[in-house]
Each structure stands twice: as C-alpha cells, then as structure tokens.
Amino acid sequence: NAGVTQTPKFQVLKTGQSMTLQCAQDMNHNSMYWYRQDPGMGLRLIYYSASEGTTDKGEVPNGYNVSRLNKREFSLRLESAAPSQTSVYFCASSEQENTEAFFGQGTRLTVV
Amino acid sequence: AQSVTQPDIHITVSEGASLELRCNYSYGATPYLFWYVQSPGQGLQLLLKYFSGDTLVQGIKGFEAEFKRSQSSFNLRKPSVHWSDAAEYFCAVASDTGRRALTFGSGTRLQVQP
Numbered sequence: 001n002a003g004v005t006q007t008p009k010f011q012v013l014k015t016g017q018s019m020t021l022q023c024a025q026d027m028n029h030n031s032m033y034w035y036r037q038d039p040g041m042g043l044r045l046i047y048y049s050a051s052e053g054t055t056d057k058g059e060v061p062n063g064y065n066v067s068r069l070n071k072r073e074f075s076l077r078l079e080s081a082a083p084s085q086t087s088v089y090f091c092a093s094s095e096q097e098n099t100e101a102f103f104g105q106g107t108r109l110t111v112v
Numbered sequence: 113a114q115s116v117t118q119p120d121i122h123i124t125v126s127e128g129a130s131l132e133l134r135c136n137y138s139y140g141a142t143p144y145l146f147w148y149v150q151s152p153g154q155g156l157q158l159l160l161k162y163f164s165g166d167t168l169v170q171g172i173k174g175f176e177a178e179f180k181r182s183q184s185s186f187n188l189r190k191p192s193v194h195w196s197d198a199a200e201y202f203c204a205v206a207s208d209t210g211r212r213a214l215t216f217g218s219g220t221r222l223q224v225q226p
Contacts, residue, residue, distance in 0.1 A: 004155075033213055040121070042202060042218040043156075050212075058213065090155060098144050098206035101214055103155035 002026050006091050006104035013081045013111045021076040021107050023091030031094045032074035033058075033101065034066060036087040043090065049074055050097050081111045114139040114205045116217035124223040125193050133188040133220050135203035144206040145186040146214065147177055151199045159201075162186065173197070198224045 007022045025032065030051045035043040035058075045058030047066040055066050063085060065077045074093075078085060088108050092101040115138045125131055137143055144163050148156040160171025167179040177188045186203060200221045204214040 031213075035216075040218055042116075042118075042216040045213055045215070048211075048213045056211065058211075092156075097212035098208060098214070100146065100158050100161055101156075103148075103157075105155045106153075 004091055004093055004102050004104035006089075006107050008107060009105065011107060011109050013078075013109065015082060015111060017081050018077065018079050019081065020078075021089055021091070021109075022073070023075065023104060024073045025091075025093040025102070026072065027093060027095075027102065028071070029093035029095050029102075030071070031097045032068065033092045033094075034064075034074070034076045035090045035092065036060065037090060037106070038087050046076065046089075048097075081109075083111045085109065086111045113211070114143065114207050114215050116203050116205050116215055118201075118203055118217035118220050120220045121218070122221045122223070124225060126225045127195050128192050131188075131190045131193045131197070131222070133201050133203075133222070135186045135188065135217060136184050137186065137203075137205045138184065139205055139207055141208065142181075144208070145177075145179060146204040146206070147171065147175070147186075147188050148202045148204060148216075149173075149199050150202065150219075156202065159188070193222075193224055195224045195226065198222055 033048040034046040049068040052071045091104045094101040117136045147159040203217040
C-alpha cells in the first residue's frame with residue numbers, strides 16, 4: 001500500500017529554472033495539499049485542492065502553481081525558482097479537508 | 113483564521129521520564145486537533161486526533177493528549193519516554209468552516225538522554 005508518493009526525492013535547481021513536483025495518492029482521497037517545511041516554521045500550506053477540479057491558495061502561494069490532474073494526482077510547479085524556495089516540500093491527502101492528512105516522504109529542493 | 117503555538121522549540125528528557133509537549137490554538141469554534149510526529153528525513157505520521165467527545169484521547173506509541181477548551185490547549189503526554197521517541201512533534205488544528213486544511217505549529221524537537 002503506497003499511500004502518498006512524491007517524486008523526485010531530491011532536486012537541485014539553478015535560479016530561474018522551472019520544475020514540477022509530482023504527487024499521487026492511492027487512497028481515493030478527495031482532498032490534497034502541498035506544504036513547505038522550513039526550520040523553525042513548521043509546515044506552511046502552499047496550495048490545496050479540496051476536491052477534484054478545485055484548487056485554492058494557502059498561506060504562501062506566491063511563486064507556485066498547482067494542477068489537480070485527476071483525483072489521484074496533484075502537482076506543484078515552480079515557474080522560475082528562487083533561492084527563497086529552497087525547502088522541503090510535502091504532499092498530503094485526506095478523505096475530506098479537515099480530517100486526518102496522510103503525508104508523502106517529502107522532496108528536498110535546493111535552489112542555487 | 114486558526115493558528116497554533118508550540119511554545120517549546122526544543123525539549124530534552126531522560127529515558128523513562130514523563131513527557132508533556134504544549135500546544136495552544138486560536139480558533140473561535142470547536143477545533144479539530146491533531147498531533148503528528150516526524151522522524152529525521154521522514155514524512156509526518158499521525159499520533160492522535162480530537163474531533164469531539166471525550167477530551168482525553170489516546171494515540172499510538174503510548175501517547176495521549178487532553179483537550180482543554182478553557183485554556184485553548186491540546187497538550188501531548190507520555191508517561192515514560194523511550195529513546196525511539198526522539199523526533200520532532202507537530203500540533204495542528206483544522207476548522208469546520210472556510211479554509212479547513214490543517215494549520216501546523218512550528219514544532220517541538222524532542223531529545224531523549226540515556
């Protein structure tokens with residue numbers, strides 16, 4: 001049972017490059033999320049998708065875009081990476097918005 | 113909007129000692145409350161959750177937490193800490209209106225001394 005799968009696990013980008021972080025869940029969950037984790041700041045919500053076909057901004061959406069491709073997949077795109085986007089990114093899913101969230105293993109992104 | 117405060121950034125306890133990690137939330141109505149644990153290099157794992165009912169909730173790995181509405185708190189406890197409990201612990205809150213996604217505290221790193 002895979003749960004939430006994120007790819008890649010590690011990535012180094014140069015400033016200005018673009019990339020897409022992929023996330024898929026196999027639990028038939030309605031809601032999916034992207035968080036970033038920075039030291040001393042906990043996890044901050046970037047974007048979320050309450051249900052298939054909808055996406056909404058979280059606390060820190062600037063510099064990011066998302067796509068809810070289908071019920072299983074929710075991708076996060078950095079169009080022009082900046083050093084401030086160096087972080088660990090977590091994808092999560094839950095049955096409904098305010099129920100228990102299940103997390104992927106994270107993507108460690110470094111922008112140089 | 114809801115918010116969560118974890119006042120202790122870092123706590124060190126001796127193996128076998130009791131543990132209490134503090135969590136205070138800000139939310140007008142009855143919140144949904146969660147505690148997660150994160151081992152180094154790993155994702156987050158749910159320890160326990162509170163939605164309603166009995167204010168003392170039991171979780172995995174021998175953890176429990178008590179919801180105290182009057183103090184806006186949801187503190188995590190364990191009677192006897194094991195070396196494997198060393199990790200980072202996050203408290204989270206969710207609402208039942210508006211944006212309902214989980215909001216996390218900044219975390220408490222637990223170190224266990226032999």
